Amino acid sequence: MAVLEDWEQHGSPYLAATAVMDKDHPAVRAFAQDIVQGTEDPVEKAIKLYLAVRDGIRYDPYSPFHLPLHYQASFILSRKRGFCIPKASLLCTLARACHIPCRLGFATVKNHLATRQLVEYLGSDLFVYHAFVEFYLEGRWVKATPAFNRELCERHGVAPLEFNGREDSLFQPYNGAHEKFMEYVEELGSYADVPLENILSAWEVAYGRERLRSWVQAHENSPEGQGRDFEKETVLDD
Numbered sequence: 001m002a003v004l005e006d007w008e009q010h011g012s013p014y015l016a017a018t019a020v021m022d023k024d025h026p027a028v029r030a031f032a033q034d035i036v037q038g039t040e041d042p043v044e045k046a047i048k049l050y051l052a053v054r055d056g057i058r059y060d061p062y063s064p065f066h067l068p069l070h071y072q073a074s075f076i077l078s079r080k081r082g083f084c085i086p087k088a089s090l091l092c093t094l095a096r097a098c099h100i101p102c103r104l105g106f107a108t109v110k111n112h113l114a115t116r117q118l119v120e121y122l123g124s125d126l127f128v129y130h131a132f133v134e135f136y137l138e139g140r141w142v143k144a145t146p147a148f149n150r151e152l153c154e155r156h157g158v159a160p161l162e163f164n165g166r167e168d169s170l171f172q173p174y175n176g177a178h179e180k181f182m183e184y185v186e187e188l189g190s191y192a193d194v195p196l197e198n199i200l201s202a203w204e205v206a207y208g209r210e211r212l213r214s215w216v217q218a219h220e221n222s223p224e225g226q227g228r229d230f231e232k233e234t235v236l237d238d
Contacts, residue, residue, distance in 0.1 A: 013192035014101035014136065020089060020194050023097040025074040032097040043165035045098050046135045046144070050163045053091040054146040057082060061118055062228040064219040071194045084147035088131035089194055091146050101136035105143060106188035106195075109171065115233035126185065128206040129199045132170065134190060141190075143168040156235055 017023045023032075035052045036045040058081035064070045065083070073093035076086045088104055095102035109130045119125055132145040144163045153160040163169040170184070188202075204212050 012101060014103050015096050015099070016192070017096070018193050020068050020071050020073070021093040021096060022072055022074050023093050027077055028073045028093060029097055031077055032094045035094070036098055042098075042100050043137050046095060046100055046137060046142075046165050047163055049091060049094045049098065050144050050146055050169075053087055053094070054160070055149045055151075056080070057087050057090065057146075057149070059083065059087070059148050059152050059230065061230055062121075066200065066216045066219065068194070068196055071196070084127075084145075085129065085131040085194065085199070087146050088133050091144070092133050095133070095135055103134050103141075103190050103192050104194065105132045105134050105190045106130065107132075107184050108186040108188065110183040110185055115230065115235055117228070117233045118230065121228075123207055123211060126206060128202050129188060135165070137165055142166065143170055145170050147171075152231060155231070 022028060031052075032049070035048050039045050039048060057076060060081040061083045063079070063082045063086060065085075069075055070082075071086050071089045073090045076082045076090040082090070085104075092102040092104055106129045109127045111125050111127055114125055131147075132143050134141045134143050136142075142165065145161055148156075148158075148160065150160040161169050161171070200212070
């Protein structure tokens with residue numbers, strides 16, 4: 001508690017608003033207050049916010065990604081969809097709006113149960129700079145992964161990730177059929193804000209410069225979407 005009080009008094013990057021984490025935006029504040037109303041315990045607040053983002057924001061790996069705007073909390077709330085980084089950015093922002101210190105964690109993960117279309121789109125089953133959040137609760141950092149909504153998990157035969165505010169909640173290594181689902185390959189560190197330059201540079205290396213440029217061009221030509229629906233794509237067994 002002393003650490004949290006010191007952070008609030010002297011300022012902390014894990015409680016601060018940024019251009020991306022616009023915690024003081026009216027829509028963000030209203031959404032956060034609606035979710036946690038009547039709740040005083042920070043752990044319970046974090047759980048409610050986690051569930052609201054996990055299930056209330058559709059997972060969409062084909063969302064725009066190349067501008068800071070694409071990770072802004074108010075923008076994600078208006079779209080109601082996004083891939084792991086925008087969803088984590090929104091959850092992190094909502095936590096700060098509720099006076100819960102929060103930061104972003106990143107890792108490279110291997111997806112053994114992706115869709116055929118997504119693997120072809122990426123040219124890989126590696127997801128570089130997969131994002132989760134780290135809440136500061138009861139004197140320590142606790143990880144939570146809000147990426148996959150309940151309906152999507154059920155379609156992939158995986159139980160949706162739960163979060164109790166006291167134990168890390170990361171992707172399960174196996175699905176319900178005991179097949180490999182997600183494998184953490186490399187931890188990439190924690191950040192107070194979305195490290196967009198680092199992310200784009202890493203994606204260029206992992207997926208190729210021309211492929212990345214083609215994604216950017218497609219989004220610039222069609223800002224409202226590329227006609228892809230991840231929820232209707234073919235789930236591949238390993």
